[in-house]
Amino acid sequence: MKISELKQFLELFNPLPGNQYIQVTSAVDATTTALYELMAQKGGEMRIAFYNENETHELQSIYADAKIQHIKNFAHPFRALPRDNDMVIFKDIFAGHTKQELMLKTAYTTLANTAELIIMEKKGTMDIEALKELLERFEFRTPNAIDIFQEYDLVIAKKMHMWGNGL
Numbered sequence: 001m002k003i004s005e006l007k008q009f010l011e012l013f014n015p016l017p018g019n020q021y022i023q024v025t026s027a028v029d030a031t032t033t034a035l036y037e038l039m040a041q042k043g044g045e046m047r048i049a050f051y052n053e054n055e056t057h058e059l060q061s062i063y064a065d066a067k068i069q070h071i072k073n074f075a076h077p078f079r080a081l082p083r084d085n086d087m088v089i090f091k092d093i094f095a096g097h098t099k100q101e102l103m104l105k106t107a108y109t110t111l112a113n114t115a116e117l118i119i120m121e122k123k124g125t126m127d128i129e130a131l132k133e134l135l136e137r138f139e140f141r142t143p144n145a146i147d148i149f150q151e152y153d154l155v156i157a158k159k160m161h162m163w164g165n166g167l
Contacts, residue, residue, distance in 0.1 A: 001030045001149065008148045010034055012118070012156065013087065017043030021087040022110070024049040024078045024103075028059065031091060031120070036063050047085070049078035051093055077102045080110035087111075091120040104138040111159045119155045131155055 039046040046066045059068050074097045088107040107117050132143040140157035
């Protein structure tokens with residue numbers, strides 16, 4: 001990933017002290033590190049839900065202050081408490097997950113009202129228009145595709161307070 005792409009990516013976020021972001025991923029990378037550093041600078045908390053058959057403890061040494069959960073495989077959802085996160089970022093996980101609806105329900109439940117969901121997948125992996133419709137069905141509003149990365153498609157949507165399943 002290019003530095004200019006990461007800079008544009010970070011402009012999507014405006015964390016406040018005490019905010020909690022969770023990246024749900026099968027591959028930590030520069031986006032994970034950039035978010036981790038941003039959250040540390042702003043007094044927030046970074047969480048990582050890492051999908052990997054082989055539990056690895058290396059992540060905890062790299063991201064010492066992050067809360068990390070290891071998930072065995074794509075048949076299982078990540079775990080998160082209700083209204084406990086201000087942002088959920090699915091990266092390299094959503095298109096291949098066997099229970100996408102459960103992933104969206106979990107994300108919706110864990111997000112605070114008016115919080116956002118970001119889905120990032122390798123270019124060409126997902127049907128963006130179908131994804132936008134799916135997000136609308138699960139009460140995520142204003143889904144937008146944002147072209148930041150050469151290698152990734154990115155869709156962002158908002159959980160709106162008092163809309164549909166909002167409360």
